[in-house]
Each structure stands twice: as C-alpha cells, then as structure tokens.
Amino acid sequence: MVYKGLYIIDRFLKKTYNSKLKIICVGNVVVGGSGKTPIAIKIAKILIGQGFKVAFLSRGYKGKLDKVLVDDKKHSSKDVGDEPLLLCKIAPVVISKNRGEGAKIAEENGFEYLIMDDGFQNFTLKKDISILVFDGSYGVGNKKLLPAGPLREDLDKALLRADFAIVSGKDKVGIKDLLKNKIEILKGEIIPDxxxxxxxxxxxxxxxxxxxxxxxxxxxxxxxxxxxxxxxxxxxxxxxxxxxxxxxxxxxxxxxxxxxxxxxxxxxxxxxxxxxxxxxxxxxxxxxxxxxxxxxxx
CATH class of the missing domain: 3.40.50.2300 (Response regulator)
Known part of the structure; x- marks a missing residue:
C-alpha cells in the first residue's frame, strides 16, 4: 500500500517537466535486477557512436548528493550511489531525485540525449521513449503486485506506456509469449569479458x-x-x-x-x-x- 501511495503521488500530484532534450527511459516493472544499467550503457554507446551528446540521469539511490554532475575523481558511492559511478565512465551523469530538475541541469550543459537509468514509474519528466527491460530467466515472477509479488504496477497498464520491450538473455519463463501482440520486443544478451x-x-x-x-x-x-x-x-x-x-x-x-x-x-x-x-x-x-x-x- 505504501508503494502504491507513492506511485499515485508521482503519477497524479507531481508536476511533469517537458524537456527540449530527447529523453529515453530504460526501466522495468519488477523489483530487483533486470539488467537495466548494461542496456542503458549500450544505448548510450550507440548514440555516442552516431555523434550525439549524451548524458545519463539517475536518482543516485543511497547517495547523499542531489542536483550534481558526477565526478568519479571526487565522488564516492556514498555521495552518488553505485550505478552512477559505472555510468560516468561512458558519459556524464546527472544526479537528481526530481528527474525534471535533473533534465534542466542537462540542458544547461548542452546535451542532446538524456538516458534515464530507471524511472519508468517516475512522472516528473516527460519521456520521448520508454523502454521496459525483462530478464529472460525471471520474467515477471508470479505476476502479482507488491507486496504479494514483484510487480511495481499492473503489467498491462505499464505496457501501454512503453514504446518497446527488451528481453535480456534466454527466455526460460515464457516472457516473450506473455508480451507477444502487446508490444514490440527487442532481444539481446549479457556478454561477460x-x-x-x-x-x-x-x-x-x-x-x-x-x-x-x-x-x-x-x-x-x-x-x-x-x-x-x-x-x-x-x-x-x-x-x-x-x-x-x-x-x-x-x-x-x-x-x-x-x-x-x-x-x-x-x-x-x-x-x-x-x-x-x-x-x-x-x-x-x-x-x-x-x-x-x-x-x-x-
């Protein structure tokens, strides 16, 4: 109920900022790891290879700083969280609890694309492209909402807001059949070094x-x-x-x-x-x- 209440506040009561940047959100509908960060990094690399100025936007989970650009020479995971320290090796990272305010910082720094690592359920920033990531070995678990299951929100409602889905790894639980005819599906896998x-x-x-x-x-x-x-x-x-x-x-x-x-x-x-x-x-x-x-x- 607490999570549902926070979702409703974000969805209907907070103001949504419409940025002049192209906003790509890489998110999911389940709690726990689905492989969002490696996919966000891959998308950034592809866009950078096309000559675009790209930055990441993160809330900096468990970090104490807010509304900053990450500097890995002076910031630790206690300052900005763990994932931003990985992301900043690829492209600049803006930390902001309010994603709309974070987009304003990115605009001031001349970026063209802003990639949100997580934030599908955050409505403080209008997204141009919303992506849902699914782990092929886990899918959506028992398909139940929190706290009875792993779902952050109703799956079908989430799919209506997404532009396409990415299934990471071999589909061991039939997630592609579950998504079929509901959303475009892209596929890929994690490659270890x-x-x-x-x-x-x-x-x-x-x-x-x-x-x-x-x-x-x-x-x-x-x-x-x-x-x-x-x-x-x-x-x-x-x-x-x-x-x-x-x-x-x-x-x-x-x-x-x-x-x-x-x-x-x-x-x-x-x-x-x-x-x-x-x-x-x-x-x-x-x-x-x-x-x-x-x-x-x-």
Whole structure:
C-alpha cells in the first residue's frame, strides 16, 4: 500500500517537466535486477557512436548528493550511489531525485540525449521513449503486485506506456509469449569479458555480489567453467566496509582462492582491498542493433 501511495503521488500530484532534450527511459516493472544499467550503457554507446551528446540521469539511490554532475575523481558511492559511478565512465551523469530538475541541469550543459537509468514509474519528466527491460530467466515472477509479488504496477497498464520491450538473455519463463501482440520486443544478451574469465580459469575462486539477483553472477561464473568454491550474497546496493572484506578474504584463505565480484560492487570496495580483487566486466549485446536504432529514432 505504501508503494502504491507513492506511485499515485508521482503519477497524479507531481508536476511533469517537458524537456527540449530527447529523453529515453530504460526501466522495468519488477523489483530487483533486470539488467537495466548494461542496456542503458549500450544505448548510450550507440548514440555516442552516431555523434550525439549524451548524458545519463539517475536518482543516485543511497547517495547523499542531489542536483550534481558526477565526478568519479571526487565522488564516492556514498555521495552518488553505485550505478552512477559505472555510468560516468561512458558519459556524464546527472544526479537528481526530481528527474525534471535533473533534465534542466542537462540542458544547461548542452546535451542532446538524456538516458534515464530507471524511472519508468517516475512522472516528473516527460519521456520521448520508454523502454521496459525483462530478464529472460525471471520474467515477471508470479505476476502479482507488491507486496504479494514483484510487480511495481499492473503489467498491462505499464505496457501501454512503453514504446518497446527488451528481453535480456534466454527466455526460460515464457516472457516473450506473455508480451507477444502487446508490444514490440527487442532481444539481446549479457556478454561477460572473455579475457577476465580466461584469467580465472584453472583457479579456485570465491565470488561475491550485492546486486538485484546475485546468483546470476554465480551462474555466469559457473557456466563459463570457473571453479567457484564459495559464493557470498549481499543485499542490493550494499555498502562494503573493511569488516565485509576481511570476512571474504578469510573465506578465501583456506582454498588459496582468488576473489572476484561485479563491476557494480567493485566501485564500492574500500581502496586498500581493490588490488587483491578481480571484477568481471559485462556488456549488453543486441541481436540486431539496427532494430534498436530504428526504435529510438522514431
């Protein structure tokens, strides 16, 4: 009920800003990880490759700063959140709890495209293109609304506001059949960095992750032939401290194991531990980039 109340406030009571920038929202309808950030990054790379000036817009979840441009040389995850520190390696990132105010900052800095990483249920900024991302291995869970299920809002109503959907990874739960005839579907998959995986082969490994679905990271390691002797899951957006790191390395020591995590987790690790931890970069790959270009050029 609390979530529904906040949704109604955002939807009907807050003022919507209409920006002169082209606004692309990469969102979802379920709580937890669906792979939005790698897709937002891929879209940005494609647009930058076309010569456009692109920025990201994020609320900076769990960060203490607001209405700022991210500077990874002086900002930490405690300042701006974890995902913005990843995004800013690709393009500038505006942090703003109110997305409309964030768009104004982007306008002042001369950008042409603004990509919202999340924010499908936020109505403070008018979107030109709204994208819904679905994890092919999870779909929409039991199809029930919070708190009985994972849905942030009614699926059919959400689809009416979306321009197209992206299904990430192999469809193991019939999500494409559920969406068929309701919305255009683009497909793609997450590709892990080959060289990092090669370097981890023939080693014992302890993995850890604090993402929406941490076991997806475990599965990626196992499916690529990595000997994972232990795996530690943390809550999504977990802020790591020295106690966490000592716990992980104590687990690794008896095995002589290497320690590996995700890029999203790595940016939050205390600096003194980073040189002894590997991270696995990933990239989203569309099966057909031309379909994406056509969809975002409408």
């Amino acid at each position: 080959y060289q990092v995986l090669e370097n981890l082969k023939n080693k014992k490994v302890i993995g850890f992750a604090g993402i929406g679905r941490p076991l997806k990271f475990y599965d990626t390691l196992k499916q690529n032939g990595i000997e994972v002797v232990d795996f530690i899951s943390f809550p999504d957006h977990h802020d790591y401290n020295e106690k966490d790191m000592d716990f992980i390395f104590k687990k690794a020591y008896p095995y002589g194991a290497s320690v590996v995590t995700t890029t999203k987790d790595y940016v939050k690790i205390p600096l003194s531990y980073k040189e002894n931890i590997s991270f696995l970069p990933i990239e989203f790959s569309f099966f057909d980039d031309t379909k994406l270009l056509k969809a975002i050029s409408k």
